[in-house]
Amino acid sequence: MISTTTLFGLSSVILVGLGLFGLIVNPQPLRKILAFNLLGSGVFLLFGVIARRGAGAGLNSDPVPQALVITGLVVAFAATALAVALLLRLFQETGQAITLDTEDPSIHAPARSNDP
Amino acid sequence: MMQDPSNLLVLALVLPVAGLLLALVVGGRYAGRIALWLMPVGLAIAVMLVVSVIRADDALVYDLGGWMPPLGVALRADGLSAIFILTTVAVIGATGIFARTEFRTLPGQPETRTSLTFWALLLALWGALNLVFLSNDLFSLFVALELLTFSAIPLVCLDGRAGTLAAGLRYLLFALFGSVLYLLGAVLLYGAYGTLDIGLLSGLVRPEPVAWGAAALMTVGLMAKTALFPLHFWLPPAHAGAPAAASAVLSALVIKASLFLIVRLWFDAMPALMNPTAAQVLATLGAAAILFGSVLALRQARLKLLIAYSTVAQIGYLFLIFPLIVRPESGSFAAADLYTELAATVVSTSAWSGGVLQAVSHAFAKAAMFMAAGLIAQSLGHDRIADLSSIGRALPITVLAFALAGMSLMGLPPSGGFAAKWLLLTATIETGQWWWALVILGGGLLTGGYLFRVLAPALFGSRQSVTLRAPVARYREVVVLALALCSVLLGFVRLGAFDLVQIGRLAKAGMGLP
Numbered sequence: 001m002i003s004t005t006t007l008f009g010l011s012s013v014i015l016v017g018l019g020l021f022g023l024i025v026n027p028q029p030l031r032k033i034l035a036f037n038l039l040g041s042g043v044f045l046l047f048g049v050i051a052r053r054g055a056g057a058g059l060n061s062d063p064v065p066q067a068l069v070i071t072g073l074v075v076a077f078a079a080t081a082l083a084v085a086l087l088l089r090l091f092q093e094t095g096q097a098i099t100l101d102t103e104d105p106s107i108h109a110p111a112r113s114n115d116p
Numbered sequence: 117m118m119q120d121p122s123n124l125l126v127l128a129l130v131l132p133v134a135g136l137l138l139a140l141v142v143g144g145r146y147a148g149r150i151a152l153w154l155m156p157v158g159l160a161i162a163v164m165l166v167v168s169v170i171r172a173d174d175a176l177v178y179d180l181g182g183w184m185p186p187l188g189v190a191l192r193a194d195g196l197s198a199i200f201i202l203t204t205v206a207v208i209g210a211t212g213i214f215a216r217t218e219f220r221t222l223p224g225q226p227e228t229r230t231s232l233t234f235w236a237l238l239l240a241l242w243g244a245l246n247l248v249f250l251s252n253d254l255f256s257l258f259v260a261l262e263l264l265t266f267s268a269i270p271l272v273c274l275d276g277r278a279g280t281l282a283a284g285l286r287y288l289l290f291a292l293f294g295s296v297l298y299l300l301g302a303v304l305l306y307g308a309y310g311t312l313d314i315g316l317l318s319g320l321v322r323p324e325p326v327a328w329g330a331a332a333l334m335t336v337g338l339m340a341k342t343a344l345f346p347l348h349f350w351l352p353p354a355h356a357g358a359p360a361a362a363s364a365v366l367s368a369l370v371i372k373a374s375l376f377l378i379v380r381l382w383f384d385a386m387p388a389l390m391n392p393t394a395a396q397v398l399a400t401l402g403a404a405a406i407l408f409g410s411v412l413a414l415r416q417a418r419l420k421l422l423i424a425y426s427t428v429a430q431i432g433y434l435f436l437i438f439p440l441i442v443r444p445e446s447g448s449f450a451a452a453d454l455y456t457e458l459a460a461t462v463v464s465t466s467a468w469s470g471g472v473l474q475a476v477s478h479a480f481a482k483a484a485m486f487m488a489a490g491l492i493a494q495s496l497g498h499d500r501i502a503d504l505s506s507i508g509r510a511l512p513i514t515v516l517a518f519a520l521a522g523m524s525l526m527g528l529p530p531s532g533g534f535a536a537k538w539l540l541l542t543a544t545i546e547t548g549q550w551w552w553a554l555v556i557l558g559g560g561l562l563t564g565g566y567l568f569r570v571l572a573p574a575l576f577g578s579r580q581s582v583t584l585r586a587p588v589a590r591y592r593e594v595v596v597l598a599l600a601l602c603s604v605l606l607g608f609v610r611l612g613a614f615d616l617v618q619i620g621r622l623a624k625a626g627m628g629l630p
Binding site for chain 2: 016019023024029032033036039040043046047050053054064065068071072075076078079082083086087089090093094
């Protein structure tokens with residue numbers, strides 16, 4: 001029978017994999033932001049698993065990773081907020097859904113939009 | 117206070133953050149004044165820090181709250197941190213003076229959001245950079261990197277136009293990709309070794325799969341933040357689209373912070389992992405960055421994009437130090453080779469000094485170039501390279517500063533860039549890796565090529581008169597010239613830099629003995 005720690009560990013691996021795939025492959029910024037959150041959740045879950053595994057004598061779990069996960073969540077939340085704010089502002093400015101493909105000429109050549 | 121020099125570490129962090137909070141309270145009208153008043157204080161602290169590190173001949177350590185690692189979190193300043201902190205305050209101070217009028221609120225006029233944002237973020241950037249250079253704990257470093265990213269990105273899209281917003285968003289997505297990979301690596305290290313303190317890790321990390329995985333994840337993540345080829349796509353639009361003062365700080369300092377962390381990781385936190393293959397891979401990417409960035413810089417039509425691609429190229433040089441410190445044959449630190457101990461010590465020091473000098477002289481030169489490009493763009497109303505003919509007649513000081521900074525980038529003597537590249541070249545020859553010497557020389561030629569494209573028409577153009585749309589304040593030109601001169605004059609202080617870089621290195625000679 002598979003143990004809880006292994007189960008959660010494997011789930012975190014799946015989350016990390018899905019998140020990385022989405023972050024790299026998906027051209028739409030909103031999906032990239034969501035994928036980043038998925039990836040982040042995977043990392044935090046992994047940290048929780050490590051906390052559980054590394055529990056000292058008489059403790060349920062190692063408290064250090066939990067403190068770090070809370071900080072990490074705050075940082076990830078702030079990052080998501082900043083990204084969504086930028087995306088909304090960009091949508092207001094251009095009025096269209098944006099893709100951040102490397103081939104997108106409007107991103108690669110800001111020359112036109114940058115002339116005063 | 118001065119009885120214990122390690123208090124300086126705390127001061128270096130508290131000063132910018134206090135300034136930031138004060139600026140947010142009093143508003144944009146006074147934010148610039150607060151920032152400008154804090155910068156001399158910060159400079160004094162940085163100088164005292166350098167002096168203290170030299171005098172102590174060891175790293176300064178401050179345990180936060182008196183708790184020692186692994187229970188607590190420590191701040192640590194070695195020679196490398198001290199040099200970077202001094203460079204940071206010098207470049208940020210120059211940027212502050214340069215931007216003084218651009219982002220000020222005139223009396224009687226309503227306060228602008230841009231002005232408050234710029235000054236608050238400049239202070240935040242300063243604090244975050246100091247935190248990166250002083251932290252000695254992988255998680256504090258993660259927080260520091262995130263602070264840095266969050267203060268850098270709004271600077272990119274300060275003007276709020278669609279082009280710069282898109283550049284900022286792309287920068288953010290690359291940076292988030294980088295930071296989450298870095299965090300994943302840190303989590304793996306914690307899982308394997310139960311600590312995140314760099315000093316403790318350096319003795320614990322063994323060459324085993326989990327450490328390799330963590331090292332690979334963290335390095336790739338930090339490469340994305342440093343914009344090392346092939347993860348550089350975000351840099352040119354972001355750095356070229358930002359206001360000149362902001363691009364100067366971004367290109368000179370922000371990307372160096374994640375690079376500093378890569379160096380910390382490989383040489384301080386995980387010295388046991390550092391082996392020739394990893395070093396050669398990093399340097400190969402660096403070499404690709406030099407060639408690719410330079411060739412793309414040659415093809416740019418706009419001055420600011422050219423300078424941004426030049427940053428992509430110059431970052432590459434900093435990754436060449438890895439194989440020069442770690443020699444291919446011995447499989448451990450160059451200095452650990454018992455038979456050629458004397459020669460090897462010299463090799464390792466010259467690669468270290470060359471790398472640091474390259475980072476510092478590039479910081480000054482690139483800040484000067486972006487500011488010069490900003491002045492040119494402001495006075496002409498555009499920065500198309502094709503139309504810069506004879507601009508040297510109209511803006512002699514600015515173009516002189518651009519040329520001096522370019523001299524340092526190319527590596528012409530007696531500039532800081534020359535000394536850096538000379539030290540790196542010496543190291544390539546002494547370690548018998550001539551192929552990196554070819555890359556350094558080829559990169560220098562290409563740099564000469566793209567700067568010649570700008571400077572030849574600017575200085576020797578045939579146009580008799582250039583009409584300027586807006587006059588350029590003399591003091592701003594002087595700031596740019598001072599930065600460029602700093603970059604050139606660094607070529608004369610290289611002998612002094614030798615010892616400082618080595619102070620407090622965790623992995624000293626002999627540590628890498630198998």
